[in-house]
Amino acid sequence: RLSDKGEILDEQVVARFQGENIIATRNDVDYVDVSPKQIVSIATSCIPFLENDDANRALMGANMQRQAIPLISPNSPYVGTGVEYAAARDSGLAIVSQYDGSIDYVDATRIVLKTKEGLKNYNLDTFVRSNQGTSLTHVPLVKQGQKVEKGQVLADGPSIDKGELALGQNVVVAFTTWNGYNYEDAIIVSERLVSDDVFTSIHIEEYTIERRQTKQGGEEITREIPNISENARKFLDDDGLVIIGTEVKPGDILVGKVTPKGQTQLSPEDKLLQAIFGEKSKNVKDNSLRVPNGGEGIIQAIKRFPREKYELSADVLEVIKIYIVQKRKIQEGDKMAGRHGNKGVISKILPLEDMPHMEDGTPIDIMLNPLGVPSRMNIGQVLEIHLGMAAKKLGQKVSTPVFDGMTNEELIEIMEKANMKNFG
Known part of the structure; x- marks a missing residue:
């Protein structure tokens, strides 16, 4: 506690001395922290109710925020800590x-x-x-x-929403079991999160192919690929490259490439026939770049790096890169995590009608295992759920800074304003 003049009122205070926390008299204190959150990192200071979490789980929560995937419709949190705007503005993004x-x-x-x-x-x-x-x-x-x-x-x-850091989504979470499907931290989610694209993200995959100089001659990027039907080449342009904007599926050709086979000893008559009829297909092999399994999407861009303009390896004549955009919805097997180190893997996606609902009929979006709370000692997630529900009902967003945040009494007061029970 400080007086109006900035003097310490308490006779004894917690202080840091040579890296250790000690109890000191107020006269021994030389410096005072500017803010309670200055002793933690940006990621850690984004965790609401940090003081209610075990240090190991807080460390996990801070680390997993770095792994968050940008979503197509980010939402800033109902329960924040007050640093979200500064973190987003100073991120450079x-x-x-x-x-x-x-x-x-x-x-x-x-x-x-x-x-x-x-x-x-x-x-x-x-x-x-x-x-x-x-x-x-x-x-x-x-x-x-x-x-x-x-x-x-x-x-x-x-991962920014109206200037605020928005790493996740505001969803209705319940701590309850459902036929054992959230055993060992597994997570059950509602089909609504899939159909409404709540956790849908955009990914861009890069595929590379090189045109090389071989002992038998140079490889060639072409549309004329041996033993390939016209239907299989329908997405290729005259140069043998897939057309930008094309929707491709696994197995489709992205870049047509032929490699010369070893030249067998040909008689003069065979050489003449080859020159007349252009029977080139017998002497080249199909080495085209194709879409791998799980690589379906839309062609976003094509970049070519010829030897004349770029410094390439000795036998490389050209490098071609194809970029495919994918829209990925959340699915079973995906990892999800909260800000309190409460992580898990999706085990089941339930239809909306099978999800439990609250008294007013609001269906639950995510079910977590209640046994994941006491042993991990990250009680902050429970407090965040209660405060988040109250903030949603009141139609406002709440900031609770780390080490200087909302007390239990203030939380109960806000819940009463939102006509919520302060138990259960």
Whole structure:
């Protein structure tokens, strides 16, 4: 406790001395922390009710936030800690205005800001592949003619919702069992999460093929592939490359490539016939790039790297990269995790009518095993569920900073405002 002058009122306080926590008198204290959350990282400071979690589980929660996959419709949390906006703004993935001004033009690819210094352009990313194979896309938040201030977020990046960090979704969670399907931390989810694309994400897969110089001659990128029907080549252009925008399935040809076979000793008559009739197919082998199993999607981009313009390996004549966009829905076997180190694998996706429901008829979205709470000592997830439900009913979002957050009494008070029972 501090006085109006900033003096410590308590005779004894908890202090840090040479890396150890000790009880010290107020006269021995030389420095005071600016904020309770300054001793933890950005990821850890995003965990609500952190002080109610075991340290090992808090560490897991912080680490697994880094593994979150950007969703197609992110939602900022009902229960936050107050650092979500700063974390998103400072991440470098959101587009932040560097000037005061007004929006002159906006579309999916750029934002033009009118300032005293002139027009300023902000380019937006659309379906850019990350190193993890996820899609990075900017979504504009501003409209033409809107006034903006320096430091204001102009466009959301991946896992950002209206300028706030949004790594997951706000769903109705219950701690209950269901025929043993959530044994050993398994998770049961509602079919609604699949049909409504709640946890659906966009992924971009990269496939590479090289055209090489062999002892028998150079490989060739072509549409004329031996022993391949016209129907199998229908998606290829004249150069032997798949057409951008094509929806491909496993086994479809992406790049047609033929490799010369070893030249057998031909008689002059055979050489003449080959020259006249072009019987090339007998001397080349099909080495085309095809879509692997599970690689279906839409062709997003094709990049060619010829030897004349790029530095390639000694025998490589050209490198071709094909990018396929996939829309992946949540499925059995996927890993899910909360912010309190409460992780698990989806064991069952139930139809909406089979999910349990609350007194007012609201169906549950996710069922977790109640035995996953006491032994792990991450009680923060239970408090978050209660506060989140109350915040949803009141139609407002709540911030509870780490080590300086909401008390049990304040939580019960908010639940009573939302006409919720403070037990059960």
